[in-house]
Amino acid sequence: MSVVTAQDLRVEDREGARLLDDLSLSIDAGETVLLAGPSGSGKSLLGMTLGGLLKNRSGLTVSGTVDRSGSVGVLLQNPSTQLVRAGVRSDVAFGLENRGIPPATIHERIESWAERLDATHLLDRSIDALSRGETTLVALLGTLVTEPDLIVLDEPLTALDATNRDLVLGAIEELQGDTGLLVTEHDAGPFLQRADRALVLESGRIAASGEPRAVLESLREAGVTLPFGTEVALERGIPVDRVPLSG
Structure with missing residues (x-):
């Protein structure tokens, strides 16, 4: 069952520039979704919109629908x-x-x-x-x-050293399967093996969606940071089903 569903979601600034452009997506209960993309792609904005934090935000116009069957x-x-x-x-x-x-x-x-x-x-x-x-x-x-039924985690590993990254990742792993998680990141490495699905966001649009392994090339093309071993394998043309998701 979907916890949150967005249909034709659009966010514009006061000059009419589209920051999110006709997005449609849903996140199921207990699902871990990685929302990855380069800086400025709209990841944080989408997360806040799904979490209901853009209501009455000055200078922004939100259209489309966001339906929540649970709390976020x-x-x-x-x-x-x-x-x-x-x-x-x-x-x-x-x-x-x-x-x-x-x-x-x-x-x-x-x-x-x-x-x-x-x-x-x-x-x-x-x-x-x-x-x-x-x-x-x-x-x-x-x-x-x-x-809550779903938690939006906006770049939770930003500015953390190795010890603190492990601390936060351990907490996230404890929640997986019970609580829905939407993790926004420009560095996909720590979450490729942890996510059920990955969404690739570029310029306010979803460029690709699927299991993390299925969208590796799209993540790479979008400039998302991947593990070194993954990058090397993709460079060498190794079949995607044999590409490591870590290292």
């Missing part, structure tokens, strides 16, 4: 902008408190999701004491406790 959460490219309180536990509870969730239920959800993401040790930390990867993890935790 968004992890922004700069996750620190989503954190509003000084302490981790208090910040994670913020969204639930605004919804009037009983304190006992809030506590239960926070403890349950923190344990699942191996983030219990962060709950009593100060926000200011977190690394970039830990900040991403806490922002993700704050989204997860609201129990």
Whole structure:
């Protein structure tokens, strides 16, 4: 069952330039979708539109339809902008408190999701004491406790070192299959083996869609960063079914 479906989606700026151009797509429950493309292709804009964050955005006109059969959460490219309180536990509870969730239920959800993401040790930390990867993890935790059916992850690995990349990737892997995930990235490498499907976005249009292996050439042509081993294999003309998705 689809969690979100967009039909003839178009976003224009005040000069009439099309930033997203008549896009149609759907994302199913429990599906992991990689949305890849070069900088400026509209990846973040599409993710925010599907997440309902462009309503009444000054200077932008949105047309077409976006139907959501479930709830959609968004992890922004700069996750620190989503954190509003000084302490981790208090910040994670913020969204639930605004919804009037009983304190006992809030506590239960926070403890349950923190344990699942191996983030219990962060709950009593100060926000200011977190690394970039830990900040991403806490922002993700704050989204997860609201129990969305789909989470849009906007370039979640940006500016992370190897340790923090592993931390965030581990959290993403824990969610796969249960929670729908739409991951926007210009570096497809970490997600080629993790995604059920890949969408290639160019100049606000979907240039290709399919299983990651089936769209490798389209990803390459769009200037998306691929693993070194994948690039070498494609250069040598190795059949796509034998091309490694890592290395």
